Amino acid sequence: MNLKGKTALVTGAAHRVGKAIALALAREGVSIIVHYGRSADAAQQTIGEITALGVEALPVQADLRDPAQIAALFQAVEDRFGHLDILVNSAASFVKQPFEDVTVDSWKDVMQANLRAPFLCSQHAARLMRAVQRPADEPALIVNIADLSGLQVRSGYVQHGISKAGLLHLTNISAHELAPDIRVNAIIPGPILPPPGVSPDSERWQQIGARVPLRRPGHPGHIGQTVVFLATNDYITGAAIPVDGGEHLIDPTR
Numbered sequence: 631m632n633l634k635g636k637t638a639l640v641t642g643a644a645h646r647v648g649k650a651i652a653l654a655l656a657r658e659g660v661s662i663i664v665h666y667g668r669s670a671d672a673a674q675q676t677i678g679e680i681t682a683l684g685v686e687a688l689p690v691q692a693d694l695r696d697p698a699q700i701a702a703l704f705q706a707v708e709d710r711f712g713h714l715d716i717l718v719n720s721a722a723s724f725v726k727q728p729f730e731d732v733t734v735d736s737w738k739d740v741m742q743a744n745l746r747a748p749f750l751c752s753q754h755a756a757r758l759m760r761a762v763q764r765p766a767d768e769p770a771l772i773v774n775i776a777d778l779s780g781l782q783v784r785s786g787y788v789q790h791g792i793s794k795a796g797l798l799h800l801t802n803i804s805a806h807e808l809a810p811d812i813r814v815n816a817i818i819p820g821p822i823l824p825p826p827g828v829s830p831d832s833e834r835w836q837q838i839g840a841r842v843p844l845r846r847p848g849h850p851g852h853i854g855q856t857v858v859f860l861a862t863n864d865y866i867t868g869a870a871i872p873v874d875g876g877e878h879l880i881d882p883t884r
C-alpha cells in the first residue's frame with residue numbers, strides 16, 4: 631500500500647506501544663484516529679505530536695468492552711473520513727491472576743477487551759474499508775497485536791494467554807474470510823516495554839531483555855516499524871510475526 635494520504639485507526643494509541651505505532655504510520659503520511667480508553671491527557675499529547683507531522687489526527691474515546699461504544703467509535707471515523715485503510719488492534723488489558731482466583735467478571739473483562747473488541751473492530755473496519763474501491767494490489771490492512779503468552783504457557787496469565795491465543799486464530803480466520811481486499815496479520819511482541827511504573831532502564835528490565843537470544847530488550851519503535859512493513863508489503867496475509875529478539879526460540883529445558 632502506498633501510505634501517503636491513507637487513514638488508520640490505532641486502538642490504545644494514547645501512549646506506550648500504540649502511540650509508537652500511530653507515530654510510525656503518521657511519519658509515512660497516514661492520518662490517524664487515536665483511540666483511547668482512560669488516558670485523555672496522553673491522547674491529546676499524541677494528537678499534538680501527530681498533527682506536527684502534517685497529517686490529520688482525530689481522538690476518539692471508547693471503552694472497548696462495550697459494543698455500543700465500539701460502534702460509536704467507528705461512526706466517528708465514518709463521519710470524519712468516510713472510510714478506513716488500516717486498523718491496528720493494539721489496546722489490551724494485561725491481567726495476571728492465579729488460575730484459582732479468576733472470576734467470571736475478570737474473565738469477561740479480559741475476553742471482551744482483548745478478543746471480542748478486536749473481532750468487533752475488524753467487522754466495523756471491514757465495512758469502512760470496503761466503502762472505497764481498491765486496486766487489487768492495494769488491499770486494506772488489519773494488524774492484531776498479540777503476545778507470546780498466546781502461544782506458550784506463562785505462569786498466571788490465564789485469561790490473557792487464552793485471549794491472545796484467540797486473537798492469533800482470529801487473525802487466521804479473518805485473513806481467510808476478508809480476502810482478497812483486506813489483509814490481516816499479527817505481530818507478537820517480546821520484551822518491548824515494561825509495565826507502567828517500571829523504567830526501561832531499570833536493572834530488572836535489562837535482565838529480562840538479556841534472557842532473549844539477541845540479549846537486549848526491544849523498544850516500541852520496533853513494533854511501529856513492523857506495522858509500516860506490513861502496510862507496505864501487499865502480499866502478506868495470515869502471518870504472525872514475532873518481534874521479540876528471538877524470545878520464542880528460548881529452550882525452556884535449559
Ligand SMILES: NC(=O)c1ccc[n+]([C@@H]2O[C@H](COP(=O)([O-])OP(=O)(O)OC[C@H]3O[C@@H](n4cnc5c(N)ncnc54)[C@H](OP(=O)(O)O)[C@@H]3O)[C@@H](O)[C@H]2O)c1
Nearest residue numbers: 642646647666667668669693694720721722777819822823
Ligand atoms: N509492552 C510489551 O512489551 C508487550 C509485549 C507483548 C505484547 N504486547 C501487546 O502490545 C499491545 C500494546 O502494549 P502496551 O504495553 O502498550 O499495552 P498497555 O499499555 O498494557 O495497554 C494499551 C492500552 O490499551 C487500552 N485499553 C485497555 N483496556 C481497554 C478498554 N477496555 N477500553 C479501551 N482501551 C483499553 C489502554 O488505553 P487507556 O490508557 O487510554 O485506557 C492502554 O493504554 C498490547 O496488545 C499488548 O498485549 C506488549
